[in-house]
Amino acid sequence: MVASCMNEIFHQHIPVLLNEAIAGLITSRDGIYVDATFGRGSHTSAILDVLNAQGQLIAFDKDPEAVSYGKQHFSQDKRFTIVHSSFARMHVVLNELNLIGKIQGVLFDLGVSSPQLDNPARGFSFVREGKLDMRMDTTQGMDARHWLSQVDEESLATVLWEYGEEKYSRRIARAIVAARNEQPIATTTQLADIIQSVIPRSKKPHEKHPATRSFQAIRIAVNQELTELQQGLAQTLEVITPGGRLAVISFHSLEDRIVKQFIRHHEKGQEIPRGLPIKSSHFQSRLKAIGKPIKPSLQEMTFNQRARSAILRVAEKLS
Numbered sequence: 001m002v003a004s005c006m007n008e009i010f011h012q013h014i015p016v017l018l019n020e021a022i023a024g025l026i027t028s029r030d031g032i033y034v035d036a037t038f039g040r041g042s043h044t045s046a047i048l049d050v051l052n053a054q055g056q057l058i059a060f061d062k063d064p065e066a067v068s069y070g071k072q073h074f075s076q077d078k079r080f081t082i083v084h085s086s087f088a089r090m091h092v093v094l095n096e097l098n099l100i101g102k103i104q105g106v107l108f109d110l111g112v113s114s115p116q117l118d119n120p121a122r123g124f125s126f127v128r129e130g131k132l133d134m135r136m137d138t139t140q141g142m143d144a145r146h147w148l149s150q151v152d153e154e155s156l157a158t159v160l161w162e163y164g165e166e167k168y169s170r171r172i173a174r175a176i177v178a179a180r181n182e183q184p185i186a187t188t189t190q191l192a193d194i195i196q197s198v199i200p201r202s203k204k205p206h207e208k209h210p211a212t213r214s215f216q217a218i219r220i221a222v223n224q225e226l227t228e229l230q231q232g233l234a235q236t237l238e239v240i241t242p243g244g245r246l247a248v249i250s251f252h253s254l255e256d257r258i259v260k261q262f263i264r265h266h267e268k269g270q271e272i273p274r275g276l277p278i279k280s281s282h283f284q285s286r287l288k289a290i291g292k293p294i295k296p297s298l299q300e301m302t303f304n305q306r307a308r309s310a311i312l313r314v315a316e317k318l319s
Helices: 003-007 018-025 042-050 064-074 087-096 114-118 144-150 153-164 169-182 188-198 212-223 225-239 253-268 298-303
Strands: 032-035 056-061 080-084 103-109 240-250 287-289 311-317
Touching: 018 042, 018 103, 018 240, 018 311, 032 042, 042 056, 042 064, 042 103, 056 064, 056 087, 064 080, 087 103, 087 225, 103 225, 144 169, 144 212, 153 169, 153 212, 169 188, 188 212, 212 225, 225 240, 225 253, 240 253, 253 287, 253 311
Parallel strands: 032 056, 032 103, 056 080, 103 240
Antiparallel strands: 240 311, 287 311
């Protein structure tokens, strides 16, 4: 049943590690689950396929287009509820639904969905010209155009270095500030051209576009993605019932590092320096990692290029 979902395409969105995520997440067919990143419902559909008539699924998404899609395509299923909200407000929403401590599992599928990337109007990609927006939630917050118009050069360089791991961060930041002093940077291709103009041409034929890391970094900053991820993960400890699961699919090292450290911290605690009068036995584990991190198969990576950097981590909440 779940396997059949691998071959489905939801508005050109191909889910990554779908079977593995569902297998790691579902421990009870009549449980209450959370899809923290609905997208276009590929994981939601697979979860609902596994649940029985008593099961429930609460989905979250910041993107109003995703919420509209969810209401249109899943509203007839009484087991399904979708909320227009960041998963950083998971505790608030689930508390209002009287579901704190009753959730059997939470799934995070991080990053940008294919419909967001493929729509030039959203501004996530430089492949085609579009408005420089990059907001996950287009109903609120500062878009990338306004953010770039006011951020100072030093802060911009820091964002490009820390969130994009861009070795030419200072050079790019200097070029962006110089360019915006001449005219506003309003489109994705305009920004990509500025970045490309100051980065040495790669001799590697399959190297990523020179603007890739910078676009990732700016998107993360605009949406406060890493901060919200930390907040969302912390809240799972309160909302998940003992024995329930946390499953997280990450697409770059910054996200995965946060997930890895979160699971490790609540499984083993902080490393205690030698000589301190503190025993590790004083720490009570709250999570247990389930298996090793899972990466897509060669077949999946060949079929879906966006799966190449994906990694799945699963943990179980302890009593």
